[in-house]
Amino acid sequence: MDSTKVNGENEYLKYISDTADPKQVLRDLMVQYGNDIWNYAYSMTRRWEVADDVTQDVFMKAYKNITNFRNEASVKTWLLKITRNTVLDYQKSAFFRRVTLVDYMTTKATDHSAESEVMEQMAVSEIWAKVLKLPPKYREVLILYGHHQLSMKEIAAMLGVSEGTVKSRLHHARNKVIQLKESDANGSA
Known part of the structure; x- marks a missing residue:
């Protein structure tokens, strides 16, 4: 920050x-x-x-x-x-x-x-609905990073984990959102 x-x-x-x-x-x-x-x-x-x-x-x-x-x-x-x-x-x-x-x-x-x-x-967007479906540890880092715009260091300190763990969770969270989006697209096609 x-x-x-x-x-x-x-x-x-x-x-x-x-x-x-x-x-x-x-x-x-x-x-x-x-x-x-x-x-x-x-x-x-x-x-x-x-x-x-x-x-x-x-x-x-x-x-x-x-x-x-x-x-x-x-x-x-x-x-x-x-x-x-x-x-x-x-x-x-x-x-x-x-x-x-x-x-x-x-x-x-x-x-x-x-x-x-x-x-x-209340799901303002398709992505927000998908984020809310994520497991808590992934949902939390994605919201802190994307919505609240905290740095990796701030998130790590807040959660009591390493910055590497935050980066990993953020990566997995993004991938899970993409998977949910793809599965919805395949299901409606």
């Missing part, structure tokens, strides 16, 4: 953390990064209500820990890492596993659920 952009974001974070009004700090963070955080949470969970809950938790955690921000990454990368960790914690919870299992069983029992119809309508 461009160092002037990172410095600008860090100055922005210092400005909002020095603000006397806590509501304004939270509002500024949400306005600046809310869509990115929600989209990332949704891409990991593929559930609207969970993405809403995760997004709310992320901003509360960020606000509570704003003084611990070490300027080692951009504000956006810091918030995306909090998002990832919050989603992983949420997925480990017994509540999430029960709700997901119930949803899975009821979706299998019906032909088309309202949720699947909304998901199809």
